[in-house]
C-alpha cells in the first residue's frame with residue numbers, strides 16, 4: 244500500500260515560485276490499480292519524481308506499507324526506494340547487456356548470487372510472457388517486448404508498489420492492449436499496489452479500479468472508477484464517458500440534454516419512457532455505452548423539441564434514476580484534458 248499525504252513541491256525560478264504539487268493526498272491499497280490523469284503541466288512528472296524521492300518534496304509524506312520514505316536518509320532511502328518498481332514510457336534497457344542481464348541488474352546491485360539471480364530472472368521472464376528471450380539483446384526485441392522486459396526488471400526486487408509513468412504512450416493500440424493485459428495480470432501479486440500515470444483514457448477504462456484527476460498540482464477529483472463517473476458534473480465522467488462528436492446545434496435543433504445512467508438502468512429505455520411521459524419526441528443525437536469496472540454506463544445526448552419544457556424532461560429522467568442536465572456542445576471543463 245502507498246499513502247501520500249499533503250505532498251507539495253515548490254520550484255523556485257528566480258523570484259518566481261512554481262507550486263508543481265500542491266497538497267496531493269492519496270492512498271492506493273495493496274491489490275488495486277489507481278490511475279492518475281491530467282493534462283500537460285498538471286504535475287504528473289513531478290509527482291513521479293517526488294514519489295520515488297528522485298526529487299525531494301518540499302513538504303508532505305510518502306509512505307509504503309507504513310515506512311516513511313520522506314524521512315529516510317542515505318542507505319535507508321536506497322533500501323526504501325526498492326519498495327517502488329518504476330516503469331517508464333521507454334524501457335531504457337542497456338543495449339550491450341542481454342535481456343536476462345537487464346532484468347537481473349537490480350538483483351546484481353543488491354548482491355544476489357548468480358545461481359539465485361538466474362532462477363529469479365527466468366521466473367520474471369515467464370511472468371511477463373518472454374520465457375525464451377533471456378539470451379537476446381534489446382535491439383532484437385519489439386517496443387512491446389522491451390516494455391515487458393522493463394516490467395520484469397521493475398518486479399525483480401519484489402516491490403510493494405509498481406509505478407507506471409505513461410507505460411503505453413509509445414506503443415500501437417494492439418501492443419498497448421497486450422501490455423495492459425499484463426499489468427492487469429499482476430494485480431494482487433504479492434500485495435502489489437499499482438499506480439499508473441497516464442494521459443490515455445483507454446488505460447484508465449481498461450485497468451484502473453480507482454482514478455484521480457490532477458490539475459494545477461492538486462487532485463481535484465478522486466475515487467473508485469464506478470463512483471467518479473456516475474455524475475454528469477464530474478470532469479472524470481466527461482473525460483471517460485465523453486459524448487462522441489456530432490452535428491452542430493443548429494443542425495440538431497431543440498435544446499440539448501445529457502442523460503447518464505448506470506448499472507441495470509443503463510439497459511432500460513429511460514428516454515423512450517420520458518418521451519411517452521412528456522408527450523414529445525426526444526431525439527438521441529449522440530451517445531456512448533461503456534463497460535467500466537464491471538458496470539455498464541450509458542451517456543446519451545438528446546434534443547428536446549421547441550414547445551417542450553426541458554426542465555420537465557430532466558425531472559422525468561431523474562425520477563427514473565438517471566442523472567440529467569442541460570448541456571452545451573463542448574464542455575469547457577474538459578478542454579485540454581483529452582489530447
Ligand SMILES: Nc1ncnc2c1ncn2[C@@H]1O[C@H](COP(=O)(O)OP(=O)(O)OP(=O)(O)O)[C@@H](O)[C@H]1O
Nearest residue numbers: 254255256261263282283284285286287288289290
Ligand atoms: N525543475 C523545475 N523547475 C521549475 N519548474 C518546474 C520544474 N519541473 C516542473 N516545473 C513546473 O511544474 C509544473 C508541473 O510540471 P510537470 O512536468 O510535473 O507536469 P506534467 O503533468 O508532467 O506535464 P507533461 O505531461 O507535459 O510532462 C509546470 O508548471 C512546470 O513548468
